[in-house]
Amino acid sequence: MQIPDDLRYTANHEWARAEDGGRYRVGITDFAQDALGDVVFVGLPEPGMALGAGDSFGEVESTKSVSDVYAPVAGTVESVNDALRQAPQAINDDPYGEGWIILISAEGEPPQDLMDATAYREYSEASSS
Numbered sequence: 001m002q003i004p005d006d007l008r009y010t011a012n013h014e015w016a017r018a019e020d021g022g023r024y025r026v027g028i029t030d031f032a033q034d035a036l037g038d039v040v041f042v043g044l045p046e047p048g049m050a051l052g053a054g055d056s057f058g059e060v061e062s063t064k065s066v067s068d069v070y071a072p073v074a075g076t077v078e079s080v081n082d083a084l085r086q087a088p089q090a091i092n093d094d095p096y097g098e099g100w101i102i103l104i105s106a107e108g109e110p111p112q113d114l115m116d117a118t119a120y121r122e123y124s125e126a127s128s129s
Contacts, residue, residue, distance in 0.1 A: 002030040004096055009120035016072040024073050027100040028060060031124045036062035039091045042084040049077040072114055075106040
């Protein structure tokens, strides 16, 4: 299971990568995509949508289930990964790269409850046992 050190993680298995200008690229973790199985559909929000930290902004549907996806930071959806409409399996193939879901322009400081890679590794190992 991949858990990149440069990301922050939620208890719902989303990741957030800080980018320039107070923006965060967001997706679901390798742990989450593996648990879901083959992703067949991704419900994306509209750019401009305002989100609070922890708000649901879309869903990921797999051959096993449908799961909501939650914002790790408060802000506004700046853009979405439109490529997922035609190739949702990118979440399975490259969850931390081509499988990103949204880009958020954050408001204020990121929540303090986001986990670093070490904490998320421990959390996900406990979740799988």
